[in-house]
Amino acid sequence: MPDWDLGQLRALAAAADLGTFDAAARALHVTPSAVSQRIKALEQTAGAVLLHRDRPVRPTAAGEPLVRLARQLDALTADATRHLTGDTDVPRVTLAVNGDSLTTWVLPALAPLAGRVALHLVREDQDRSAELLRDGSVMGAVTSQAVAVQGCTVEPLGVMRYRPMASPAFAARWFGDAWRVDGVRPAALAAAPVVVFDADDRLQDRWLRRRRVDPARPPRHLVPASADFAAAVRLGFGWGMLPAQQSDDDERAGRLVRLTDDAVDVPLLWQQWALRTDALDAVATALRTAAAAGLER
Known part of the structure; x- marks a missing residue:
């Protein structure tokens, strides 16, 4: 097993981070x-090229695990230093979270930690955070990927349930005044505008295929x-799949209506580095607690 040099690892991580x-x-x-x-x-120790010498420089496939190792060692070193010296520096935890979770349940879950942990949140689709x-x-991620990334642990959090929602005026205009009784017809869905998050958003597509559209x-x-996605649906730009946590209040107030009762469920899991620091443990505990209270099982 190679004897990795911490100074060399830090140089690799710094180059990868700063370009x-x-x-x-x-x-x-x-x-x-x-x-x-x-x-x-x-690179001589690893027996492989670790960086693409482009502008910016970036890790090769061989370099990625060593960049991750460098960041993990820094996190563990900082944690040990705080315990040994009483250092009052606030530890940093970097997380990848999908936009809907960030807006609905993750920020409230992490708010109590704001004075103890410097949180660096990266908004990333749950399918790509791995x-x-x-x-x-990142040190941890709310993700839809059940297979653990090498060097990480994974555990289920729950299910985010998305339902097809629209403003009452939009539903009446595109699906007819009797749509609640007659249902939403495929021909109308093929013409009605739809709101999507970005080019990689497949939730609406999945629901449309169920309706044979x-x-x-x-x-x-x-x-x-x-x-803004939820606001666009409320304003009548189109219909869209919204999580229950984001649409329940609007539905009760009559600002949104549910087109059908069938939903699209997105399982969410917590993946994190397979190491223990006080700050990362606190974040993981806060997310588990919030998910148990707010997500479907």
């Missing part, structure tokens, strides 16, 4: 030549922010 050897050198208070020499030495865990950009037919509005 150039010059920026890494400034952050580490050394010369660019020293950064280059440390990374070359680490990439950020894999390259070490080609998802390519309806016109689309792209609204790439969770709160």
Whole structure:
């Protein structure tokens, strides 16, 4: 097993984070030549090229696990230092969270930790957050991926239930005054505008296919922010799939109506580095508690 040098690992992570050897050198208070020499030495130990020397530089497939190792060692070192010296520096935890979870239940869950942990939140689709865990950009993620990323643990949180919602005026205009009785007809769905989060949002497509409607037919509005997406549906831009946590109040107040009772369920899981620090433990506990109270099982 190689004897990894912490200084070399830090040089690798700094270059990967900041994009150039010059920026890494400034952050580490050394010369660019020293950064280059440390990374070359680490590559000799690893027996592989660890960085693509582009602008910006970026880790190779062989370099990603070592960048992650560098960040994990920094987190563990900082945690140990706080215990041994009483250091009052606030620990940092980086998380990837999908937009809907961030808007509805994750921020309230983490609010009590705001004075004890510096939270760096990356909004990322639940289907793609594993990439950020894999390259070490984040320490934990609310994700839909059940297979643990190498070096991580995974546990289920619950299910986010999405339902097709629209404003009452939109539903009457596109589906007819009697749509509540007659149901939403496929021909009408093929013409009615739909709101989607971004080009990778497949929730509306999944529901349309259940109704035997080609998802390519309806016109689309792209609204790439969770709160703005819900606002667009309320304002009648189109119909869209909204989580119960985001639509229940509007439905009770009559600002939104449910097109049908069938929903699309998205399982959410918590993946985190397979290590223990006080800050990461506190974040994981807060998310588990909130998910148990607010998500479907």
